[in-house]
């Protein structure tokens with residue numbers, strides 16, 4: 154079956170005012186299957202948002218292939234980006250109108266996703282009248298309302314307290330299990346990646362370094378020690394977050410969790 158997202162030899166180079174160049178995405182290859190939940194895990198500055206911007210079509214200046222064929226794209230950012238002069242419902246209507254979703258479908262879509270995220274009673278609230286967690290939930294509803302086939306999520310819960318983030322992650326998994334949208338979720342939180350993903354790609358310095366499938370059965374629970382144990386191994390694989398390997402000098406967990414190297418790049422010295 155054709156993948157929902159197909160990326161081949163993707164390179165992205167930024168040119169500074171003085172003419173100097175910096176390659177931020179280095180020959181990325183990536184296929185994401187329809188309905189897959191993929192997490193891209195990497196430290197700040199490794200190119201995660203740049204990659205999502207290319208996939209979303211916001212950045213069209215790159216070399217290589219970046220085909221997205223799984224339907225409309227929904228994009229969720231770290232911050233909710235709601236329009237402050239519109240109510241919760243007004244924000245949803247704005248998105249539905251912008252995406253030309255037929256008006257007769259609006260009510261059904263809004264009720265469905267507001268109910269799934271516990272926001273049914275807040276339609277008439279303005280963004281400043283709801284909490285940060287509710288605002289991010291509303292942003293998720295806005296992304297889902299326009300019936301995307303693909304959801305791109307850029308560290309969407311990293312600005313929330315852990316208790317709130319846990320609730321929204323659980324909501325997201327429930328919604329994903331019901332709707333089976335293709336999700337590319339970017340994070341620097343290994344525990345979050347292990348809790349959510351079918352597959353994790355570790356990204357460093359603009360390249361995919363490691364790939365693994367997450368063998369933990371669904372539905373997943375925060376009480377499942379397997380999530381913690383796997384995230385511990387992933388953090389070890391991360392090294393110290395600066396691309397340096399663990400003290401043993403090699404990626405751990407290769408055998409136990411099926412890690413595989415995705416590039417032949419050598420790691421920088423510790």
Ligand SMILES: Nc1ncnc2c1ncn2[C@@H]1O[C@H](COP(=O)(O)OP(=O)(O)O)[C@@H](O)[C@H]1O
Nearest residue numbers: 167168177195196197198199200201202203204
């Ligand atoms: N518009 C831009 N012009 C120049 N450099 C950029 C631009 N956008 C991002 N970068 C650089 O590309 C690198 C990757 O950025 P980004 O994709 O935002 O990383 P991440 O999302 O993983 O934190 C960073 O070093 C950043 O400074």
Ligand SMILES: [Mg+2]
Nearest residue numbers: 201202203307
């Ligand atoms: Mg980013």
